[in-house]
Amino acid sequence: MGAGYIAGLVGRRLAALGHHPVLSSRHRPATPGTRGLDWLPADVLDPDSLDRLFAAARPDAVVTVHGPSDITWCEANPDAADAAHHGGARRLAALLDGRRALMISTDNVFPGDRPSYGESDPTTPANAYGRAKLAAERALLATGDALALRVSLVYGWDTAGLRPNFFTTCALRLAAGQPVAVPDDHWNTPVLADDVAAWTAALLTSDVTGVLHLGGPTRLSRLDWARHIARAQGADPALARAAPRDDTTYACRPRNACLHSERAATIPELEGLAPADVHEASTRLIAEGEEQPP
Numbered sequence: 250m251g252a253g254y255i256a257g258l259v260g261r262r263l264a265a266l267g268h269h270p271v272l273s274s275r276h277r278p279a280t281p282g283t284r285g286l287d288w289l290p291a292d293v294l295d296p297d298s299l300d301r302l303f304a305a306a307r308p309d310a311v312v313t314v315h316g317p318s319d320i321t322w323c324e325a326n327p328d329a330a331d332a333a334h335h336g337g338a339r340r341l342a343a344l345l346d347g348r349r350a351l352m353i354s355t356d357n358v359f360p361g362d363r364p365s366y367g368e369s370d371p372t373t374p375a376n377a378y379g380r381a382k383l384a385a386e387r388a389l390l391a392t393g394d395a396l397a398l399r400v401s402l403v404y405g406w407d408t409a410g411l412r413p414n415f416f417t418t419c420a421l422r423l424a425a426g427q428p429v430a431v432p433d434d435h436w437n438t439p440v441l442a443d444d445v446a447a448w449t450a451a452l453l454t455s456d457v458t459g460v461l462h463l464g465g466p467t468r469l470s471r472l473d474w475a476r477h478i479a480r481a482q483g484a485d486p487a488l489a490r491a492a493p494r495d496d497t498t499y500a501c502r503p504r505n506a507c508l509h510s511e512r513a514a515t516i517p518e519l520e521g522l523a524p525a526d527v528h529e530a531s532t533r534l535i536a537e538g539e540e541q542p543p
Contacts, residue, residue: 250274250293250341251314254407254414255353257282258446259312266450271306274315280409293337303344310453313341313389314353319412320378324501327377331384338385342392350395351453353445356437356464358383358399361503365438365468367511368460375503386460396457398449401464401508404527405442406539414442419475420535423484432494433472438464438507444524451518461516464508467527471499474527481532 250256252274260270264286272283273291291302293315315337317323323330341350357379358372374380386397404416413421416439422429440463448463475489494500513519 250291250311250337251316252278252283252288253314253316253318254280254282254405254410255403255442255445256312256314257286258405258442259314259449260286262446262450263453268450271308273302273306282409293333293340296340299340299344308348310349310351311341311345312351312353312449312453313338318378320357320376320502321498323378323381324376327380330377330381334378334381335384335388338388342388345392345394347394349453350389350392351449352386352389352395352397353449354386354397354399354460355379355382356399356401356506356508357503358386359503359506361505364436364505365464365507365509366462366505367509368462369511376501379503390459394458396452397460398445398452399460399462399508400440400445402437402439402506403442403445404439404531406534407442408539415439415471415474416478416531416534419478419489420482423475423479423488424482426484426488428488428490429475430490430492430497431471431475432497432499433470433491434504435471435494435499435502436468436505436507437471437474438466438468438509439474439527440465441525441527441530444522447522448519451522452516455516455518457516457518461512462508462510463513463524464510465524465527468507469527474531477528478531478535481535 252272263270272288292298359366360373389395407417476486479486
């Protein structure tokens with residue numbers, strides 16, 4: 250379920266491995282990352298729509314990465330966020346009938362009072378988005394053959410999306426000589442979108458269930474990251490200006506939105522798939538520029 254930035258990358262990864270992915274969303278995607286991938290209409294709020302999707306696609310397994318993913322919007326619209334995430338997950342769970350499911354989840358299920366969180370840490374969602382996602386996790390995990398892959402801040406080139414991610418937004422603004430105001434008191438372990446796709450494809454055909462964390466190996470503030478992005482493209486790092494988290498759109502995010510995994514090293518399917526360092530990957534992305542899918 251989903252046809253956005255991450256769903257497109259997952260679909261392309263699965264197709265490269267010989268699978269037949271089918272994207273699904275309310276509206277036909279038109280981004281370069283979804284080009285060449287099959288698509289069917291579906292709305293997680295509409296049970297009849299999901300019935301038609303399953304009848305047409307006849308999936309062996311389901312990856313759900315549906316929205317809304319705008320955390321600030323979810324905080325202002327908690328009932329709608331829960332209806333989409335939790336309600337959608339319950340409807341999907343009822344249709345799985347033994348099929349495997351993998352849900353892309355979030356670090357927002359934690360309060361942010363620790364430097365980083367592992368799978369065994371207790372969940373206390375920081376916001377409405379985290380509450381809706383945690384409820385969705387539980388609905389799918391109750392089916393018995395499901396995995397909730399919690400990811401930290403995902404990045405990569407995404408200029409065609411509705412809401413380009415933090416890396417893309419900073420890189421474009423800073424390259425144009427425009428200032429960005431970002432928190433120096435909001436910490437992440439950013440994870441490359443390609444790594445999310447690689448883990449998802451590897452785990453979808455595994456027997457790993459429960460909860461698994463995917464965060465990058467480096468913990469840094471948004472301000473430090475923005476200044477690194479500026480230096481990597483020859484812009485003035487001073488264009489990245491410090492702003493308190495509470496004075497920005499990140500106010501409802503957990504102060505520490507950081508993940509580490511207590512399980513990943515024991516999972517054979519993840520061998521050779523260590524997540525990239527954010528400094529190295531950011532520098533490489535800027536040097537290479539945005540690649541368009543064939």
